[in-house]
Amino acid sequence: MKLIESFRIAIKALSANKVRSALTMLGVIIGVAAVILLVSIGTGVQAQVTGQISGLGSNLLFAFPGSFEGGGGPGGGIVKQFTTDDVDYVQSRIGQQGTVIPTLQAPAQLRAGNRTKGTTLGGTDQNGVASAGTLTSGRWLTRGEVVGSARVAVIGSDVRDEFFPGQDPLGRKLDVNGQPFKVIGLLAKKGGSLGGSQDNVTYVPISTAQTMLGTRDISAMLIQVKNIDNIESVKAQVERALKPRFGDQFTVFTQQQTLGILSTLLGTLTAMLAGLASISLLVGGIGIMNIMLVSVSERTREIGIRKAVGARTYDILSQFVIEAVMLSVLGGVAGILLGAGGALALQKWVPAQVTLWAVVLAFVFSAVVGVFFGVYPAYRASQLDPIEALRYE
Numbered sequence: 001m002k003l004i005e006s007f008r009i010a011i012k013a014l015s016a017n018k019v020r021s022a023l024t025m026l027g028v029i030i031g032v033a034a035v036i037l038l039v040s041i042g043t044g045v046q047a048q049v050t051g052q053i054s055g056l057g058s059n060l061l062f063a064f065p066g067s068f069e070g071g072g073g074p075g076g077g078i079v080k081q082f083t084t085d086d087v088d089y090v091q092s093r094i095g096q097q098g099t100v101i102p103t104l105q106a107p108a109q110l111r112a113g114n115r116t117k118g119t120t121l122g123g124t125d126q127n128g129v130a131s132a133g134t135l136t137s138g139r140w141l142t143r144g145e146v147v148g149s150a151r152v153a154v155i156g157s158d159v160r161d162e163f164f165p166g167q168d169p170l171g172r173k174l175d176v177n178g179q180p181f182k183v184i185g186l187l188a189k190k191g192g193s194l195g196g197s198q199d200n201v202t203y204v205p206i207s208t209a210q211t212m213l214g215t216r217d218i219s220a221m222l223i224q225v226k227n228i229d230n231i232e233s234v235k236a237q238v239e240r241a242l243k244p245r246f247g248d249q250f251t252v253f254t255q256q257q258t259l260g261i262l263s264t265l266l267g268t269l270t271a272m273l274a275g276l277a278s279i280s281l282l283v284g285g286i287g288i289m290n291i292m293l294v295s296v297s298e299r300t301r302e303i304g305i306r307k308a309v310g311a312r313t314y315d316i317l318s319q320f321v322i323e324a325v326m327l328s329v330l331g332g333v334a335g336i337l338l339g340a341g342g343a344l345a346l347q348k349w350v351p352a353q354v355t356l357w358a359v360v361l362a363f364v365f366s367a368v369v370g371v372f373f374g375v376y377p378a379y380r381a382s383q384l385d386p387i388e389a390l391r392y393e
Contacts, residue, residue, distance in 0.1 A: 007322060017295075020291060021291075023287075024287055024327050024331075025327055027286075027287045028328050028366050029338060031278065031280035031281030032334075032336055032339060032362045033342065034280050035335075035339065036340060036358050036359060037277075037339045038270075038274060038276070039270055039274045039355070039362075040340075040358060041352045042266065042270030042273050042274075043353045043355050043358065045350070047351065061238060062221075062222060063223065063238060064250065064251045065082050066249060080246060080249065082217065084206070086242070090238055093238070094241075097225060097227070097234050099223070101130065101224065102206050103124050103218060103222060104210065105121065106209070107119070107121065108121035108177050109176075110175065111174075111178075112172070115163055117162050117200075118200075119200050119202045120201045121177075121204065121209060123203075123206035124203060126146055127224070128140070129141075130224055132154070132203055134188040135187060136187065137168070137185070138185030141203070145205050146205040146207055148205075148207075149211055150205055151208060152181060152182050152183075152205070153185075154183075154186070154202075155169060155174070155183055155185070155203075156199035156200055156202070157188070157199040159174075159201070169186055170186070176212070179212065185203075223238060235254060281365055281366060281369055282369070284328075284366075285369035285372060285373040288369070289324075289374070292320060292324050324371070324373060324374020325367060325370040325371055327370060328367055328374075331366060332363045332367065336362060336363060
């Protein structure tokens, strides 16, 4: 029997049981859509995070309290936190080769009028704009405001949209943890990530943030190296400066090391998400096998008649394999459309990014599932004895 004829018979058989065929494809559709959707989210987050770090410039060092090896990541196994004294000491050791920027992050509550909103409070100094982003209006913090613990704030676009929608926020009053602040700057929109919105931030002088939180600690140091050729030597100086005070309980990364670690972690996360979603495809494949076995049982007499008039074992085998592959491929196409559409719809909230390799991977996997789970039912059909099949009622 010609291959075209096998396709014709397969289409006729699937059309005869439209509801059953649609329900069989549903498992594949969900599996393929889940693979594309989760991989798109993982890829988008990875691209956004690495892009943001790359956008800061290639002359950066990041210093965190805690041993990377001891706690599984920066900040892990913390014995002692950095303080502003450590910032001053490191700055004195590296001199004019770079600028040490302290950072402090904590949750905070904002209020203006009868509106309230939780935010990420960022304490930093006059040089902190290097990591905060681009200003669309207003200005950044000044040294005098940092030294004087001024109550001024630079806000993200989410904060502006919540409290001052369609208005110029500059000069407006905003309560941060119950204390009044004056808005002096507005940051450009960055977008969202799995960890939440990048625009729900409020930056204040680090001295002010420490007073509000009742601490002299800081979360990390960002070191801007003036000459990128000196970045390794400056890193070594920072490590020598911190070693007597913290032993091995600190971590210093170059930007390239940070990008490498984040890319590896996020790439692993994306692969894990794809693996979890692939379980749905396996379930869909089992559904295809079950339906094909039912189909073989229902069409036993048909198989016997075809064998009696000269159909070969290969003809029967290829027909049922083609039916299984058609179910999985059609389900794969529908799943691709659903997954890609879902990823595009989610871009408003998370940085989903549909990639060609994810689409190809999901489609090929769905086709392989059809072949794998369709072979056994097809083999059973091809091995039926024509005399016994003709007697089947």
